[in-house]
Amino acid sequence: MRMLTKVVMICLLVPLLLLPSLQVVEARGTIAGPSTHAQSAALIDVTSGRILYSKDGDKELRIASLTKIMTAIVAIEQGKLDDKVKVTSSAFAKEGSSLYLKLGEEMTLENMLYGLMLRSGNDAASAIAEHVGGSEEGFVLLMNKKAEEIGLTHSHFMNPHGLDAEGHYSTANDLARLTAYALHNPVFKRIVATENKSAPNPNESWEYSWHNKNKMLRLYEGADGVKTGYTKKAFRCLVSSATRNGQQLAAVTLNDGNDWNDHARMLDFGFENFPLVEVAKKEQPVANMDVVTGRGFTYPLAESEKASVTKKLVLTSNRNEVGSDTEDEQMDPSFGLAGRIDMQLEGQFIGSIPVYRKGSYIPPEPKTEDAAIGGIGEISTWAAAWREVLGHLLSP
The missing domain is CATH 3.40.710.10 (DD-peptidase/beta-lactamase superfamily)
Known part of the structure; x- marks a missing residue:
C-alpha cells in the first residue's frame, strides 16, 4: 500500500546560465505609442x-x-x-x-x-x-x-x-x-x-x-x-x-x-516593437541541476526589455516510501515533475514552465487554443495544471 507522498518546496533564484535573462523595463514608458x-x-x-x-x-x-x-x-x-x-x-x-x-x-x-x-x-x-x-x-x-x-x-x-x-x-x-x-x-x-x-x-x-x-x-x-x-x-x-x-x-x-487607419497603426506598432521572444526552449537543461524544462516559453518584449527577467526555480522533493516504477506511473505527468520556473516582469508574474527530472516522461505541450493567457482572469494553463499536479502530489 502506497504511503503518503512527502512534498518539500524549495525556492531558488535561477542561475544566469539557466535561461536567457531579461532586464525588465516598463516598455510603455520608454516607447512612444501610436497616435490615434x-x-x-x-x-x-x-x-x-x-x-x-x-x-x-x-x-x-x-x-x-x-x-x-x-x-x-x-x-x-x-x-x-x-x-x-x-x-x-x-x-x-x-x-x-x-x-x-x-x-x-x-x-x-x-x-x-x-x-x-x-x-x-x-x-x-x-x-x-x-x-x-x-x-x-x-x-x-x-x-x-x-x-x-x-x-x-x-x-x-x-x-x-x-x-x-x-x-x-x-x-x-x-x-x-x-x-x-x-x-x-x-x-x-x-x-x-x-x-x-x-x-x-x-x-x-x-x-x-x-x-x-x-x-x-x-x-x-x-x-x-x-x-x-x-x-x-x-x-x-x-x-x-x-x-x-x-x-x-x-x-x-x-x-x-478614423478607426481603420488607427487600427493599422496600432497593430503595426505592436508587431514592430513587441515581437515574441523565446525565453525558454522545451527540454532545455537547467544549469547545475538534473532537470530539464517541460515546455517552451515565449513572451512579447521590447528590445529594451531583453536584458533580464527575474526567474525563480521552485523544486519539489517527491519521495514515496514504496518505489514508483510501474508503467502507469511513468506515463503520469506528475511522476517526473521536479518543480517549476516562475518568471516575472518588473515584479509581476508573467508565466511558469514546469521542470522534469532528466529521462522522465514529459507530457506534450498544449495546443495553441489551450496556451497560457497570462494575466487574464489571474490564471494561465500551466498555472492551472500546476495546481492540479500539486494537488495530486499532496494526495495519498
Missing part, C-alpha cells in the same frame, strides 16, 4: 495577455455592438451549436442592425452566431440570449458572471446587443482582455475570421448571404477578426485582430472616427 483619434484605445498580445499600449484604457464608455463579443463567447460556451434557435416576438424586428429574421423562424445557433458577428444582427443577439439564457435577463446574468470570471473589473452589461442603455459599459482594456480570452476558443476564432457566410433560409428560395462588416479583414495583412460597433451615443467602436509570424494581437478603439 480614439477617446480610448488598447492593444493586447493574445497569447500572453500583455497589454502593449493603452490610452485611457480604464475609462468606462459605451461600447455599442462590441457587446456581441461577450454574447458570442457566452453562447458558445453555454449553448450547443446545432441547437435550433427560434425567433420570438421580442427578438423579431429588433431596432438597429438586423438579419431580418422572420417571426417564428428557426436557425441553428452556429449560423445565428455567424449572423451576429458578421452582420451584427440585433435580432440574432436577442434570439440567442433567450435560447441560451432562458430569457434576455437570464443571459445578461451569464454575461456579467463571465465578466467577473475573467477579471473584467470595469465592465457591466444590460443587454446582449449593445443598444445604448444606462449601466451598460466597458473599457478598452477590458475589451482587449475579453477579446484575448475569446480568441482562445477555436469556434469564436473561426467565426470572426470569416469574410463571407451563407446559411439556409427556410422562408425563401434563396439563402442568407452575409458579408463581414469588418473591413480590416480586407485592408490589413494577417487580419483575422473581430467586431465593429456603432450607436449615436457610443459612436464608432472597433476591435480588430491580426496574426503575423505566429503572434496574434488585438486592438480596441472606442469613439474613433
Whole structure:
C-alpha cells in the first residue's frame, strides 16, 4: 500500500546560465505609442495577455455592438451549436442592425452566431440570449458572471446587443482582455475570421448571404477578426485582430472616427516593437541541476526589455516510501515533475514552465487554443495544471 507522498518546496533564484535573462523595463514608458483619434484605445498580445499600449484604457464608455463579443463567447460556451434557435416576438424586428429574421423562424445557433458577428444582427443577439439564457435577463446574468470570471473589473452589461442603455459599459482594456480570452476558443476564432457566410433560409428560395462588416479583414495583412460597433451615443467602436509570424494581437478603439487607419497603426506598432521572444526552449537543461524544462516559453518584449527577467526555480522533493516504477506511473505527468520556473516582469508574474527530472516522461505541450493567457482572469494553463499536479502530489 502506497504511503503518503512527502512534498518539500524549495525556492531558488535561477542561475544566469539557466535561461536567457531579461532586464525588465516598463516598455510603455520608454516607447512612444501610436497616435490615434480614439477617446480610448488598447492593444493586447493574445497569447500572453500583455497589454502593449493603452490610452485611457480604464475609462468606462459605451461600447455599442462590441457587446456581441461577450454574447458570442457566452453562447458558445453555454449553448450547443446545432441547437435550433427560434425567433420570438421580442427578438423579431429588433431596432438597429438586423438579419431580418422572420417571426417564428428557426436557425441553428452556429449560423445565428455567424449572423451576429458578421452582420451584427440585433435580432440574432436577442434570439440567442433567450435560447441560451432562458430569457434576455437570464443571459445578461451569464454575461456579467463571465465578466467577473475573467477579471473584467470595469465592465457591466444590460443587454446582449449593445443598444445604448444606462449601466451598460466597458473599457478598452477590458475589451482587449475579453477579446484575448475569446480568441482562445477555436469556434469564436473561426467565426470572426470569416469574410463571407451563407446559411439556409427556410422562408425563401434563396439563402442568407452575409458579408463581414469588418473591413480590416480586407485592408490589413494577417487580419483575422473581430467586431465593429456603432450607436449615436457610443459612436464608432472597433476591435480588430491580426496574426503575423505566429503572434496574434488585438486592438480596441472606442469613439474613433478614423478607426481603420488607427487600427493599422496600432497593430503595426505592436508587431514592430513587441515581437515574441523565446525565453525558454522545451527540454532545455537547467544549469547545475538534473532537470530539464517541460515546455517552451515565449513572451512579447521590447528590445529594451531583453536584458533580464527575474526567474525563480521552485523544486519539489517527491519521495514515496514504496518505489514508483510501474508503467502507469511513468506515463503520469506528475511522476517526473521536479518543480517549476516562475518568471516575472518588473515584479509581476508573467508565466511558469514546469521542470522534469532528466529521462522522465514529459507530457506534450498544449495546443495553441489551450496556451497560457497570462494575466487574464489571474490564471494561465500551466498555472492551472500546476495546481492540479500539486494537488495530486499532496494526495495519498
